[in-house]
Amino acid sequence: MSMKKRESYKKHLNRGVMAVSFAVIFIVFSIMGGRIQAFADDAVATQTDAAKSNSSGPVTTGLAIDGYYGEWSQYPSADITYNSNNGYSVHKGQIAIDGDRLYVHFSMNDLYTSQMQFQFWNITVDGKQCVLNVLPVNSDGSINWSGQMYNLGEGIYRNFGVFAGYYTDIDGDVAFTVYDAAHTETGKGDEIEFSISMKKLADYLGINIDQGATITVSNPNIGAQGVTITGTPTGPWAGAAMAMALATGGVFVCRRKKR
Template sequence: MKLWKLMMAGVVALGLAGAVVTAEPATVTAQASDNITIDGKFSDWDNVHLTENNNGYMALVSSGKYVNVYVKMKYSQVPGHGDYIITIGGKTYHAWFDDIGNVNKGDVKNFTLTGGSDYDGHQYGNVGTGYASNDGSHNIAEFRLDLTKFGLSKSADGDEVGITNSNIGSDAATTKVDAIENDTDSTATATSGVINGKADSSSKATTTTDNDANNDNDNLNIKIDGKFADWKNVTLTEGYNGYTAMVTDGDKVYVYVKMKYGMVPGYGDYNFDFNGKKIFVFSKDIPYNPVSHGSATKVTFRAGNYNEDTSDSSYGTVGDGYVSSDSEGHNIAEFQIDVSKLKLSSMTGQTITMYNPNIGDKKVTVAGGSTGPYVIAGIGVLIAGFGYWRLRKSGKLKRRQNDAAGK
């Protein structure tokens, strides 16, 4: 017993000694990112390596989910367009801001960057902010990009990120992503982007996990009511003149439209394909003039078997929707089509595509039918697996197997 007590005392003493050793303060080496602040004061970039190009210099410093960017021009103003082309993980993204012109020495101008999947694209909304100034000889700028706005998450940690701008030069400034702190919602990872910044004070749920949301649509939270915030996390498909999105719950098809230029088209028509059956949807009610932000005009939609044939009454009125404008001045619309009025035998398992040539030639696609049974089946598998693990853990499973074998 004495020997046991002596051994235990030794263990405790060793543990206390270890605690004293580990409590000794560690030496921390500051990262370059610790010294960069995007505040319109540029001296914190003095010791950062610059990548030289024919018309200017650029530097990047990673900071968690952000990439800090510095630009110094040789001859001209800091470019807002170009765009700033970001490459990471084999994918390409775009960021840009409105041209700010030459800045006088000592003056500082702030700007906001917009993100897209192509030149001057809007799919990712606001992705960063920055400042432009003049050091007495050169126009300069610094800005910060939020990588999570592009749908990037922790999986990008350690990846090299490079940025070029054709108005600065072709050589990329690079750095490595050091630690994206928060994973983004999985709905934001699609390459065609998500809708951003359309919420208003009267809108309902803005995420698909809000238990108080009015879930009309297999938890997609889409309701055609002239309030557009419920489309916030639905993927957009870009065309040359606008963007479209589409979802379905098996009974109705829900469509969102955002224009780059001009009014939402009533004709075109909206060319639907239900597993090979083509149906053309149009509206005579779309207003000729923009509807102001915060207001919405209700419209109805008809459908026929022939493109732009307004006399075709094959299906009559098949849906309704609303037309409005977002906070950036883009004309937008949302509408729903009642599939039961299209004389289709079933939506289950069908692939639905849609495009409007007045928006672009890219088709947006969804699969028909509810996902509910698959979710329930998945939960059943998890419950069964957990039950099996508990039985094995308790030893009851082995005893039952022995009983069945007559042991």
């Protein structure tokens, strides 16, 4: 084999090896990170108001209601405001689905100088709407009508439940966090995350919630916008198949040039 042909062969061999390496890395990161749409019962979150709906990226699983919100960083978010032009005065909302659970996360902007009003929420499922009430609960899950909801000190509060309409329990799990009890402009805004059973919500609404349902959650005390999720189930190995196709293509190029 001449020196020129040998160099050409090495060049194409290196390209094939690089293609295979890229595909392997793609598969590993997809499985470990859970960031591609094919490795979850994915959904697409969008910002929704009367005028527009902007789509955003895939939603994955892995949430826990505990008052620590780091895992929400991988999820798309929507701006929540009453027509504020100041980016620092915009609240954030997020929504996700994992199995039977619907997850919601809202955070107040740091300039907001009052405690978040988190009792009343609106939820719409394929056009059917009801009110969600976040209320203090006793240890047995019943409503604690004398429980405190306002003027809370700094900390994470887990003693709340979620109820549909006139207080139908829908297996809610809530974490509400106050970072700055004085709610100064230099402090951090309140945050809340909660989850509910979609089966119990469906029973209350008298409908079936399938994987393609469109669900919108909003808080009228925070902003005009809501967050909307529409289920988009995919095959679990689609991402891996695409990566393997890239690897196969790389090997084919190497072999063809070798000949």
